[in-house]
Amino acid sequence: MYKNMPHGGTLIxxxxxxxxxxxxxxxxELVQLELSDLELIANGAYSPLDGFxxxxxxxxxxxxxxxxxxxxxxxxxxxAVTEKKAAELSIGEQIxxxxxxxxxxxxxxxxxxxxxxxxxPYELPVHPEIVIETHKLTIEQSVKKVLTYLSExxxx
Numbered sequence: 703m704y705k706n707m708p709h710g711g712t713l714i715x716x717x718x719x720x721x722x723x724x725x726x727x728x729x730x731e732l733v734q735l736e737l738s739d740l741e742l743i744a745n746g747a748y749s750p751l752d753g754f755x756x757x758x759x760x761x762x763x764x765x766x767x768x769x770x771x772x773x774x775x776x777x778x779x780x781x782a783v784t785e786k787k788a789a790e791l792s793i794g795e796q797i798x799x800x801x802x803x804x805x806x807x808x809x810x811x812x813x814x815x816x817x818x819x820x821x822x823p824y825e826l827p828v829h830p831e832i833v834i835e836t837h838k839l840t841i842e843q844s845v846k847k848v849l850t851y852l853s854e855x856x857x858x
Contacts, residue, residue, distance in 0.1 A: 710750030710773045717744050719841045727798040728791055730783055737801045739779050754781040 708714075732740060742748045750773060755763065758770040760778050767776045781799075783791070791797065809817035816822040832851045834844050852858040 708746065708749040710769075712750050713746045714743070714749040714752045715746050716752060719845070724796075724798060727796055729798040729800050730781065730787060730791075732781075732799055732801045734801075736781055739781075740799060743779070748779055751779055755779050 739748070739754070743751050743753060750769075755778055759775075760780060762768055762770040763775050763778045767774065769775050805814065805817070808814045809820040812821075814820075818824055832848070834847055836844055839847070849858065
């Protein structure tokens with residue numbers, strides 16, 4: 703009998719539906735490609751990676767097409783930051799990764815006017831398609847309700 707083994711022998715799963723976002727951390731804005739890489743790291747598609755590559759793995763992949771530990775890998779998976787942003791960060795520091803998250807920062811700085819929840823009040827929808835009462839439901843229950851709705855509407 704054959705077993706399907708994940709690349710590197712360990713399937714990585716970094717999805718944590720109960721994780722609490724800490725907006726006080728330094729943030730790094732992801733471009734679309736990095737967001738895709740993050741999703742593939744999180745769901746195990748890039749196993750055995752459990753995060754973006756560090757320097758040793760990056761250099762080893764470029765030189766030998768292998769992680770530093772010898773496991774084959776032909777694609778460097780990195781998080782690019784500007785020199786300015788790199789100067790704000792420390793190796794090993796926990797950071798907040800955002801995609802299009804700069805919109806809220808710009809709204810708070812007054813660069814975007816009439817931004818809902820910042821400079822413009824939130825207005826309840828008159829006829830919402832779905833209501834998720836997150837104060838009454840767990841994350842899992844909320845997700846199930848959304849998925850059921852999308853399935854019933856034949857969106858999924």
